[in-house]
Amino acid sequence: ELLEKMINYGITIKRFDKDEWIYELADGIIGDNYPQPDRMLKHVESVVHDYLIQELCYNEPLERKFDLFAVEGATAGMCYIFDSLIANNILSKKDKIAIMAPIFTPYLEIPHLPRYDFEVVELVADETTGQYSYEELKKLSDPDIKALFVVNPSNPPSIAMKPVIVDGLKKIVEEDNPDLMIISDDVYGTFVENFHSLMADLPYNTIGVYSFSKYFGATGCRLGTIALYEDNVFDKLLSQQDDDKKERARRRYAALSIKPEKIPFIDRIVADSRQVALNHTSGLSTPQQVQMSFFALFALADKKNxxxxxxxxxxxxxxxxxxxxxxxxxxxxxxxxxxxxxxxxxxxxxxxxxxxxxxxxxxxxxxxxxxxxxxxxxxxxxxxxxxxxxxxxxxxxxxxxxxxxxxxxxxxxxxxxxxxxxxxxxxxxxxxxxxx
Incomplete structure (x- = not known):
């Protein structure tokens, strides 16, 4: 019965060609091919996109959609993003970043690894409420702060940011630091009623990381996504780079395109995840992607929550x-x-x-x-x-x-x-x- 609901969602709600839809699932679960497209299987991406909109409120009335990259859990997503920010010279050693603390320990440790060696500014939550004062948020007014890393709801306080806090953050970004890059880890979002991700409030500035592991009790399956709005600050920063940095990008991605400097940031993350040269093997294994789609379709079919x-x-x-x-x-x-x-x-x-x-x-x-x-x-x-x-x-x-x-x-x-x-x-x- 559940499988029938899942298949019918693709046919009746998404208007997929039924043969293509069923073939993608069947071929994917067999795992006899590399993922194609490498970023994410076409139909799987569409249903997972619906899931993220439903559960994390990526559902503001936006003109464009989010591009998704299926990854081996949120931890892999985190590693890929850090790596691509450096590989594409969007961030460089000694750059100033901000972290909203308390936070998952790797976010505290990775910036100090020799490969990154960032200067870190901490925004510290109130010990009692787990929320952030406007004075803490104002630290982001410094235009030298190039990126903000946040886990929302937080870990370990396990508290989601209140709308008034998000409004304060939006105001500061829009008025004082419009090119701020925000990396938002929303893995605990489904545990808060009517959760609203920063991806919905600041889609231009935010790249979202999500994992299915917590909500579905499937940590060992390694199922996660990176989500990036089609119109985003990461691509803008790439387009504004000087000739030297653009030339480095042309050399790095020359084997992938006749215009490598035009490759969007989300697709650069995909290539970087396999050291570029192995780009043709990129992507989460197809059986894992089918499992991810089943989790998403299960939640989408559960109309009564x-x-x-x-x-x-x-x-x-x-x-x-x-x-x-x-x-x-x-x-x-x-x-x-x-x-x-x-x-x-x-x-x-x-x-x-x-x-x-x-x-x-x-x-x-x-x-x-x-x-x-x-x-x-x-x-x-x-x-x-x-x-x-x-x-x-x-x-x-x-x-x-x-x-x-x-x-x-x-x-x-x-x-x-x-x-x-x-x-x-x-x-x-x-x-x-x-x-x-």
């Missing part, structure tokens, strides 16, 4: 169980994806046992001490938030990987460990021992 509602309910329920185990009140936030939970151990200790105990904890221990104790006592392994440039004493918990009861246990064990530290402190006779 049963799957989305269920997955989001599971994540929010687990966060509630975690917070109950910690003895914390969970405040509802419509921008909370609840794919991860992040909370501050030091603030928790202060709220439960008082300021003096929190100071003792901070002065005598490191967050890793508590995380190691947690692993020893319960075999639970959590990550510290500081590695994501979050608060030093914050911890990050994935809400997508364990059974519900595990999150109650995590909260209870953390509570128990901090209680042990409190008892130890009391026995030392330090400070105010009344607790709270």
């Amino acid at each position: 049963r799957y989305k509602d269920l997955t989001n309910l599971i994540c929010h329920r687990r966060k509630k169980l975690l917070f109950d185990g910690l003895g914390l009140k969970l405040n509802e936030d419509p921008f909370d994806a609840s794919y991860y939970a992040q909370f501050d151990l030091l603030k928790w200790a202060q709220n439960n046992y008082g300021e003096e105990f929190a100071s003792y904890l901070k002065d005598n221990y490191k967050p890793v001490d508590i995380l190691l104790k947690l692993a020893e006592k319960s075999s639970i392994v959590l990550l510290g938030g500081s590695g994501f440039h979050g608060p030093e004493w914050s911890v990050r918990i994935s809400l997508a990987n364990l059974n519900d009861e595990s999150y109650s246990q995590i909260g209870e064990v953390i509570h128990s460990i901090l209680e042990d530290y409190f008892v130890k402190w009391k026995k030392r006779g330090v400070g105010n021992q009344d607790g709270q």
